[in-house]
Amino acid sequence: MLSQFANGTEAASRVFTYEVQGLRQTEETDNQEYAFRRSGSVFINVPYARMNQEMQRILRLGGKIVSIKPYTGATASDEE
Structure with a gap:
């Protein structure tokens, strides 16, 4: 088991979902190919x-x- 973590195969396959609130359009996001707006939650x-x-x-x-x-x-x- 420890060897799986050491070589990264186990870690590479793990994915997490962030629930984010309050994202807004900024100069940095203006450079994206798509626009996004301030909204409730983004996953x-x-x-x-x-x-x-x-x-x-x-x-x-x-x-x-x-x-x-x-x-x-x-x-x-x-999930709801």
């Missing part, structure tokens, strides 16, 4: 290896991470 799937980078990006864009859960493949409407 973002993030690989384990990029969790820290994605947290920093969300905070830089003015968002607030409400929850982090392991990705199960279900959509938000399936």
Whole structure:
């Protein structure tokens, strides 16, 4: 089991879902190919290896991470 974590195969396959509130259009997001608006909640799937980078990006864009859960493949409407 430890060897799976050491070589990254287990970590590479783990994905988490961030529930983010308060994202808004900024100069940084204007450079995206798509526009997004300030809304209630946005769900973002993030690989384990990029969790820290994605947290920093969300905070830089003015968002607030409400929850982090392991990705199960279900959509938000399936969970409610």
